[in-house]
Amino acid sequence: MPGSFLSAKLYKTEQLSANTLQLSFELGQDDRTSFNFIAGQFLQLQFELDGELYKRSYSIANTPDDFKATGQLQVALSLVSGGVASGLFHKAPPGIELNIAGPFGVLTLPETFPGQLILAGTGTGIAPYRSMIPQLKTLTDKGTAVTVVKGFRYREESIYSGDFAQLSYIKYRTCLSRESNVNSADHEYAGHVQDQFDALDLNPEKDVVYLCGNPNMIDDCVAFLRDRGLSPRQIKREKYVYSGH
Ligand SMILES: Cc1cc2nc3c(=O)[nH]c(=O)nc-3n(C[C@H](O)[C@H](O)[C@H](O)COP(=O)(O)OP(=O)(O)OC[C@H]3O[C@@H](n4cnc5c(N)ncnc54)[C@H](O)[C@@H]3O)c2cc1C
Known part of the structure; x- marks a missing residue:
């Protein structure tokens, strides 16, 4: 409604x-x-x-x-x-x-996906994926591989880590763009969200990527994903633009 x-x-x-x-x-x-x-x-x-x-x-x-x-x-x-x-x-x-x-908003999940599902967000852009957790379980039960990729500048800015870390049925990665050391045992990776896409072995015919948060991050990711052959309908996005009033 x-x-x-x-x-x-x-x-x-x-x-x-x-x-x-x-x-x-x-x-x-x-x-x-x-x-x-x-x-x-x-x-x-x-x-x-x-x-x-x-x-x-x-x-x-x-x-x-x-x-x-x-x-x-x-x-x-x-x-x-x-x-x-x-x-x-x-x-x-x-x-x-x-x-x-x-x-x-329409950053919502359908009931099935043809390939893997990547949910990427920076900062509070991870929040809508937390709301999706029960649906992610249903999707993985149906065979969809789900990866959550979160981006922050520093480790202490990370939010909702506990909510995702405890989910055995998804993979997740925390990208830290300004930390000099990362802990791979904690699923930490140096750099930005878009640096992770090549490691996820994307199938440009089937996979779907959701992007949420910082508008610049989303533009960079879209350019990267289009370059890798994903069509616009395989990329869903919610930009956190400032309303300015
Ligand atoms: C669809 C949608 C969903 C959103 N969801 C979220 C959400 O879940 N969580 C969330 O925190 N925000 C979200 N936002 C952004 C949110 O609506 C506000 O724009 C944000 O909270 C800033 O509001 P403010 O009143 O504090 O700052 P404003 O009074 O709007 O801005 C004050 C100043 O700060 C600058 N500014 C504003 N935001 C930022 C920023 N993030 N970084 C740097 N400078 C900034 C502005 O350019 C301005 O100069 C969303 C935006 C959209 C469009």
């Missing part, structure tokens, strides 16, 4: 890393029962500051089943210096009210 308009309260703020917060929003009882989303979609948070309305988009980080059980929607917010939403949620106490529009 795209375009739904929900009243929500900030329930809890957790620190995922030094510069990343996880915000949990609780919906009212009526919205809990009527609201649905598909893993991979995003919400638009709407809030007023000094009489001005601001709108900021965030991927949903928890699973649809978790939402049904708790009535809460989680997002991961990367704090930006001087940012309006960053400043608000950095200090916001539990209980503040705001509106949420959504769900939006």
Whole structure:
């Protein structure tokens, strides 16, 4: 139901890393029962500051089943210096009210894939893949090989590692672009997300790559993947462009 308009309260703020917060929003009882989303979609948070309305988009980080059980929607917010939403949620106490529009977006999973599935994201761009975890299990049970490739500058910026590290049925790689030493036992690799694609033995006829997060990373990855022969329909993307208002 795209375009739904929900009243929500900030329930809890957790620190995922030094510069990343996880915000949990609780919906009212009526919205809990009527609201649905598909893993991979995003919400638009709407809030007023000094009489001005601001709108900021965030991927949903928890699973649809978790939402049904708790009535809460989680997002991961990367704090930006001087940012309006960053400043608000950095200090916001539990209980503040705001509106949420959504769900939006098509970075969602079909029921089957012809080849392997690569889910690549930088920073909080990993959040929608966390929401997909139960579906990833179903896909791997059907024979799809799934690899999650996460990109951060430094090790301490990594988020949701525990959620993916414990999944025996997927492969995952953490790319660290500014660490001088990486620990391969922890699935760490030096460099950027796109540096991993050649090692994944991509089949340009069948494989599908999802890209989420930093717009420059996505443009670089798309150029690389097109060069390797993947067609546009084999590349799905969600760019975290700044709304600027
Ligand atoms: C579909 C979609 C989904 C998104 N999902 C997420 C998500 O799950 N998690 C998330 O953290 N963000 C996400 N974003 C980005 C988010 O909507 C905001 O743009 C971001 O949180 C910055 O908002 P702000 O109000 O704090 O900063 P703003 O007030 O918008 O920006 C303040 C200043 O910081 C600069 N700036 C803004 N963002 C960044 C940045 N990331 N790095 C460097 N400089 C920046 C701006 O150019 C501006 O000069 C998403 C964006 C889209 C379009």
